[in-house]
Amino acid sequence: xxxxxxxxxxxxxxxxxxxxxxxxxxxxDLAGWVQGRKLGWLTVVxxxxxLAVSLxxxxxxxxxxxxxxxxxRHDALSFVFRxxxxxxxxxxxxxxxxxxxxxxxxxxxxLLLASVLGMMLMAMANDLIMLFLAMETATIPLYVxxxxxxxxxxxxxxxxxxxLFGALASGVMLYGLSLLYGFSGGAVEFEAVxxxxxxxxxxxxxxxxALMVVLAGFAFKVAAVPFHFWAPDVYQxxxxxxxxxxxxxSKAAGFALLVRVALVAFPGGTMPWWGAALAAMAAATxxxxxxxxxxxxxxxxxxxxxxxxxxxxxxxxxxxATKLGLTAVVFYLLVYLLTNLAAFxxxxxxxxxxxxxxxxxxxxxxxxxxxxxxxxLAAFLSLAGVPPFAGFVAKVWVFMAAVEAxxxxxxxxxxxxxxxxxxxxxxxxxxAYEYDPPADAQPLQVSRPVVWALAALAVFVxxxxxxxxxxxxxxxxxxxALFP
Amino acid sequence: xxxxxxxIAILLVLSTALAVLIVLLDALLGPRKPTFRKLSPYESGxxxxxxxxxxxxxxxxxIAMLFLLFDVEVIFLLPWAVTFxxxxxxxxxxxxxxIAILLVGYIYAWKKGALEWE
Amino acid sequence: xxxxxxxxxxxxxxxxxxxxAVLKNNLVHAAMGLVVSLFGTAVLFVLLEAYFLxxxxxxxxxxxxxxxxxxxxxxxxxxxxxxxxxxxxxxPFALLAAGVLTVLFALMVRGWNPDQALPAAEAVPGDxxxxxxxxxxxxxxxxVPFEVASVLLLAALIGAVYVAWGGRKAExxxxx
Numbered sequence: 001x002x003x004x005x006x007x008x009x010x011x012x013x014x015x016x017x018x019x020x021x022x023x024x025x026x027x028x029d030l031a032g033w034v035q036g037r038k039l040g041w042l043t044v045v046x047x048x049x050x051l052a053v054s055l056x057x058x059x060x061x062x063x064x065x066x067x068x069x070x071x072x073r074h075d076a077l078s079f080v081f082r083x084x085x086x087x088x089x090x091x092x093x094x095x096x097x098x099x100x101x102x103x104x105x106x107x108x109x110x111l112l113l114a115s116v117l118g119m120m121l122m123a124m125a126n127d128l129i130m131l132f133l134a135m136e137t138a139t140i141p142l143y144v145x146x147x148x149x150x151x152x153x154x155x156x157x158x159x160x161x162x163x164l165f166g167a168l169a170s171g172v173m174l175y176g177l178s179l180l181y182g183f184s185g186g187a188v189e190f191e192a193v194x195x196x197x198x199x200x201x202x203x204x205x206x207x208x209x210a211l212m213v214v215l216a217g218f219a220f221k222v223a224a225v226p227f228h229f230w231a232p233d234v235y236q237x238x239x240x241x242x243x244x245x246x247x248x249x250s251k252a253a254g255f256a257l258l259v260r261v262a263l264v265a266f267p268g269g270t271m272p273w274w275g276a277a278l279a280a281m282a283a284a285t286x287x288x289x290x291x292x293x294x295x296x297x298x299x300x301x302x303x304x305x306x307x308x309x310x311x312x313x314x315x316x317x318x319x320x321a322t323k324l325g326l327t328a329v330v331f332y333l334l335v336y337l338l339t340n341l342a343a344f345x346x347x348x349x350x351x352x353x354x355x356x357x358x359x360x361x362x363x364x365x366x367x368x369x370x371x372x373x374x375x376x377l378a379a380f381l382s383l384a385g386v387p388p389f390a391g392f393v394a395k396v397w398v399f400m401a402a403v404e405a406x407x408x409x410x411x412x413x414x415x416x417x418x419x420x421x422x423x424x425x426x427x428x429x430x431x432a433y434e435y436d437p438p439a440d441a442q443p444l445q446v447s448r449p450v451v452w453a454l455a456a457l458a459v460f461v462x463x464x465x466x467x468x469x470x471x472x473x474x475x476x477x478x479x480x481a482l483f484p
Numbered sequence: 485x486x487x488x489x490x491x492i493a494i495l496l497v498l499s500t501a502l503a504v505l506i507v508l509l510d511a512l513l514g515p516r517k518p519t520f521r522k523l524s525p526y527e528s529g530x531x532x533x534x535x536x537x538x539x540x541x542x543x544x545x546x547i548a549m550l551f552l553l554f555d556v557e558v559i560f561l562l563p564w565a566v567t568f569x570x571x572x573x574x575x576x577x578x579x580x581x582x583i584a585i586l587l588v589g590y591i592y593a594w595k596k597g598a599l600e601w602e
Numbered sequence: 603x604x605x606x607x608x609x610x611x612x613x614x615x616x617x618x619x620x621x622x623a624v625l626k627n628n629l630v631h632a633a634m635g636l637v638v639s640l641f642g643t644a645v646l647f648v649l650l651e652a653y654f655l656x657x658x659x660x661x662x663x664x665x666x667x668x669x670x671x672x673x674x675x676x677x678x679x680x681x682x683x684x685x686x687x688x689x690x691x692x693x694p695f696a697l698l699a700a701g702v703l704t705v706l707f708a709l710m711v712r713g714w715n716p717d718q719a720l721p722a723a724e725a726v727p728g729d730x731x732x733x734x735x736x737x738x739x740x741x742x743x744x745x746v747p748f749e750v751a752s753v754l755l756l757a758a759l760i761g762a763v764y765v766a767w768g769g770r771k772a773e774x775x776x777x778x
């Protein structure tokens with residue numbers, strides 16, 4: 001039996017701290033020391049402490065190391081994603097703190113923290129067992145969170161739909177993982193699985209079928225075609241900050257795991273059709289997502305389809321399977337995560353004030369709340385990929401990665417899709433700027449934490465678009481984990 | 485290798501046989517002289533209205549859920565208990581951490597009133 | 603020989619019970635069918651020498667999940683009321699899809715070149731359950747997944763308490 005050492009504990013420090021934070025919140029909630037929205041502040045401060053301590057103490061070197069009996073990898077790639085999840089959880093709490101029935105419940109914070117813990121482990125997972133367990137830990141709390149408004153039909157429906165599709169997807173994925181375990185001769189570590197698959201006696205098509213089944217699980221997690229259909233319904237019914245968390249952190253966690261699996265366990269060369277399948281999926285995802293977004297009149301559904309489209313762009317970087325591709329994926333996810341959180345933050349405010357997230361309710365927003373409209377502008381133009389916002393830079397890098405990997409056709413599809421995308425994002429802005437507000441319109445009430453979060457996010461979207469160097473540097477550092 | 489399961493098989497057969505036998509013996513040997521009074525559910529009192537099975541309160545579900553979660557914990561205890569002596573102190577600590585996390589959940593459920601029956 | 607006999611009996615019972623679970627309109631009867639089929643699966647695990655899995659199957663599935671399912675049925679349906687059909691009008695398509703998949707699987711297995719047969723699972727030395735126990739608490743083994751499992755259970759517990767109880771209770775307290 002090998003002994004425990006400090007390096008192992010240090011590698012797992014962020015997770016241990018999140019677990020400790022969960023304990024603190026739970027005790028504070030039960031004992032009644034901290035109640036209602038103050039629990040939100042406690043959690044946010046706790047997450048900030050975890051983030052600060054992790055950044056100062058637990059930074060790995062880029063190549064990293066496998067720890068805890070090779071079940072986890074503590075490297076730049078996992079570290080960047082873990083910090084991102086902490087950030088996303090904090091921002092989600094800012095948006096939900098003042099929502100009655102959500103931000104005043106201890107269970108909300110506990111479930112969110114449990115989900116974040118699972119996502120962080122997803123980013124680190126280095127074997128099939130950890131992969132599945134981390135994925136379940138991240139997803140199961142989200143089922144409850146999506147249906148958190150137990151008194152509202154649409155929320156319960158969203159939670160239930162997410163649960164049913166999610167359970168099916170993870171069951172199917174587990175079946176695929178067990179097949180891979182068998183084909184690779186009983187290996188669970190990603191590298192060992194790759195080795196086992198390259199010298200397996202099993203026919204190619206059998207291995208490929210197993211891979212496709214596993215891919216289905218990932219496609220569900222990141223909402224990629226043909227396993228995207230749950231996203232609009234779930235986002236629409238779920239509490240808006242939860243929808244934000246689902247479309248950003250949960251998607252990023254799926255990609256964090258997918259890049260590791262796609263680049264380490266099944267490198268494109270060993271399986272000829274694997275890369276082609278991923279490319280087809282990327283093209284179908286971005287096309288379908290963007291086309292269906294065109295007809296949406298509900299802002300949450302629109303953002304759901306747009307997030308499906310973005311999953312397609314990000315998949316492009318995964319397909320490229322190069323150092324630039326991985327860098328672009330990480331950078332894109334960073335930008336997308338913060339931009340989309342801002343967009344959903346606006347929806348939270350809108351829904352809280354007008355009772356529904358219909359695009360029509362944005363009418364005359366400019367005359368009612370100019371600052372909020374400015375944040376909307378930054379978020380939506382960045383999502384559309386208009387310079388000088390961060391989304392533009394992110395798009396350029398994934399397109400370049402695709403071209404560099406000789407996938408010009410995919411890049412062309414993506415550019416055409418971006419043009420479609422610009423249309424529906426601009427329609428939203430047109431309603432906000434050009435249309436007249438209703439006669440009795442008041443300025444929208446925006447709670448203090450939401451103001452801060454939105455302001456910070458809008459500033460980031462502009463700054464990261466103009467001076468993308470440092471943020472791109474994070475992506476490059478993360479990519480060094482797999483491409484030294 | 486299957487011989488070690490023979491006791492379980494015998495037990496299964498015996499219990500099934502016993503259940504069948506009791507019902508069968510009753511049907512064969514018991515004297516039967518039905519009258520209207522004897523066939524009514526209660527000798528004195530009201531004839532019950534409606535079906536015998538009704539919708540159960542949601543509390544039962546919660547109890548079953550708690551049972552399931554602790555059942556899973558038991559399954560993890562089994563392999564640990566088999567080699568508990570060889571695993572030493574570290575094994576004990578690991579299992580204590582595992583149980584502590586679940587115990588916290590148990591206290592949570594308790595404090596939230598999930599175990600109260602009103 | 604004995605193994606084959608036990609397998610045939612267990613598989614037959616499993617199949618019949620599974621059909622009952624799928625086809626019976628009375629959900630309680632269907633649940634009982636499910637219990638029997640889960641037990642049949644446990645027998646199959648024993649035949650595969652996966653003793654620990656067999657125990658887990660009996661304790662968790664036959665023991666707890668079955669109870670959970672029966673309770674869920676009883677708290678959502680009135681037994682005397684209309685049960686309705688378990689299947690919806692699309693069942694022929696499902697049957698067709700299942701049939702096609704079965705034929706494909708059969709073709710695949712037949713087409714498997716015997717020379718390419720997978721290596722037979724190595725006989726695991728020693729007591730499997732004991733080895734599992736050692737791996738679960740070894741820092742060089744599966745400690746993290748093991749502890750994560752307890753976090754997962756904790757999260758599920760909090761979620762279950764909230765869904766079944768928490769939301770309702772808070773509503774009551776705000777009404778007061």
